[in-house]
Amino acid sequence: MGEDEGSITLLCLTASSGVPLFCRSRGTPSKHQLPFSVIGSLNGVHMFGANLDVLLAATCTANTRVAWRVFHNSITLIVLSSEEGASDFTLGRLLDNAFSTMVLILGLEELVNVRNIERLKKDLRACYKLIDSFLGPLEKTGDLTQCVECVPVPHGPVLQECLEAFAGAAESRFGCLLAGGRLALATDPWWQLAPQELLLLTWLVGVLPPHTTRDYPVYLPHGSPTVPHRLLTCQLLPGLEVCLLCGPSPGLPTVESELVPRFWKPLLEPLQACVRPPPPGAVLPPGVLAFLLVNGEQRSSLSSVQPPGSRGEGLSPRGRARALRHFYALVTTCYFPWEGSPAPLQEPFQAGFPHRAQHCYVVSATHKAYAIHAPQHQLFLLLAPNVPTFALRPLATRALQRLTEDAAC
Template sequence: MAAYLVCLTADGGVPLFTRTKGNIKPLAFAEVGMLNGVQMFAQNHGVKLQSTATDEARIAWKVYHESITLIVVICDDGASDTHLYRLLDNVFHSMVLLVGLDDIISIKNVERLKRDLKACYKLVDTLLEETEFFGDLTESVDIFLSTENSLLQEHLESFVHAADSTYGCLCVMDRIAVATTKWWDLTGQELVLLSLLLRSLPQASSRDIAVYLPHSSPKIPHRLLTFQLIHGVEACVLCGPTPTLDDVRDKLLEVHWKPALESLRSCIRVFPRNIPLSVELDLGILGFILINTDNHRCLATMHPNSTDEKQLPHKILSMSRKIGILKTFYKTVVGIYFAPVHSPDKEELTCDLQALLSHKAKDTYICGDDYKCYALNDDRYQIFVLYGSHVPTFALRTTTQKTLMTLIKDKKFDEKKKS
């Protein structure tokens, strides 16, 4: 799906950067000026321009702290505007994550800010890409479940404590397997952006990155230390000026993680299922997204069954098609029938159709030529399941409820957020 993203100063409309997705020509300077001019004209006449649509595209504007204007132009997929605003919010807070709020809301030197914002390009581009991950769409971080999680939690707690921190996590194939309580206390948007940042960076044995937490610490930087334990597994710690990267790598890494080496290797073998092999699901399920709306955790897989797909009683859909179907289904449902998951202290634009309903929708489904989808909204959970077309429509609700109950038995996913 093609898209344009434009970032400008709010007062003078000076372009700070433009990013594109897809094989499309860059926007001309006059086109950027026209997009910004429409919004400024409305603002000067007391009108807050939020979004509009053409025959083929949709456009959304949002101004942050009266300093930065973000504009997105994207193909119209019929989804709620809430997903456009989420994209813009994620882009702005990506800028805060790597540059800090002070330099963004008090622009003293435009050219310097342009140079500083180049550090955000890869992260912003990751937000625009279609990937196998759902965190940026759901504002709930992608997680990974395995039978080794309890043991790995002990090793992580010990490692983070030795590094004189309380914030740490273990990522398996770019998904959080375990994390400390303080790490989970970060907002959903912070969890998602930190995970996205790790995915956007080149592979490295270790890293030391200055980051600002957009909600928790937008003006004071922390250091994000990352260490590759084995291929596909990284340990991450948020800390202050100490300890140094060399100290953690040379004195702590082997001591705390070498005893867990076999557990780490066993954990990797669960990928790409992302859930333990002991969890048995209906053979008609092709994939699912499960969201814990309290804890901002998202469990997703396109390989829900351990059986060889060629032996399953349904047409095999490609990985990209499964992801595309589930993402489209999610965007069609959330913001229209189900309430979106939001981080605190966020300015929300009250245009979601579900907000106008006199009751909360609990279920919805669609049937395509070669698939069926069912969504269930159950208190703290939202689940979106992709089925083969052979599954009877009358069985979708019961099977989805059974799947939800099976998955939330894992305490790591169902654990309530501490107040």
């Protein structure tokens, strides 16, 4: 796998008139930004097809893959990617996440009923950081899995009880604790939010400028796209934040000066243990370079591209992340998507069998990869190339058992 990660460009236009609203890109020099004529052509060919009742969803050239999506007959998003391994699945996820980001920050009403294009352009700048985070080279996988990324923490029961009491005192049912940008604990109502909302809220906190407290208006793309809620965040320790979804009350000063000291100050020692939680994957067998464990019922995930004991040979952490993401996209679209997943199975042999694959593997020069589809979990492993192929299945089965016993995911 080469060092050149390719480029990716996201275009946003009005669906009715094709007026560009923004263009965000990664890996493309500013002097090579798309000219207006190219943007107009990309939008024009899509509109031409729509006028003939033809849906142009995606296409590809020798080195670029392009995907289109129209949302609510109001906003058109176009993505172009020259990344190795880019697929309709990965680009489709990006388009969904980008539009949901716009809804999260601006609300659906402003996007569906565009009254002033120049004002909308200005307002959309507030979405850039979160959208850009989906364009960058990622070691995370939540944008693909649509599962919130979790991290196990010590003293979970004690902290969970405190979180429930803290949220109740703040007149909220929705609360969570984030450690290192990943979800450590959450109240039951927080878990009942749509999977994409869990993902976006976690990522939003990670890209906002660092502050000890925040009071940020957000819309829930699935649960409340037109009525905003207040996202309150308080830094308990560096790298550890508690978050609430609230209505008009309480005020942020009350939460910061009264509720945080009352509930969290007595738990300083358990909180300090959360700042550097045990690394995920400490129980994995030798030879595992990276892993992704997805809980299909809870829509949560646990992952690492540097689990303890993994050697540095072969792939760099970024290379492992790319390989793991490509493997996940391949397996999800070809072999065993979750029940209800919109991704169609693309392997022709599937049509001749009444069952779906439960295991699959890939062998390359730099690594081997193995996936298991269990009733509640999916496990994706990246393994060293010297692991014998015949040993992949028992090793992966043992890893799944250890991870599900050791983790809360």
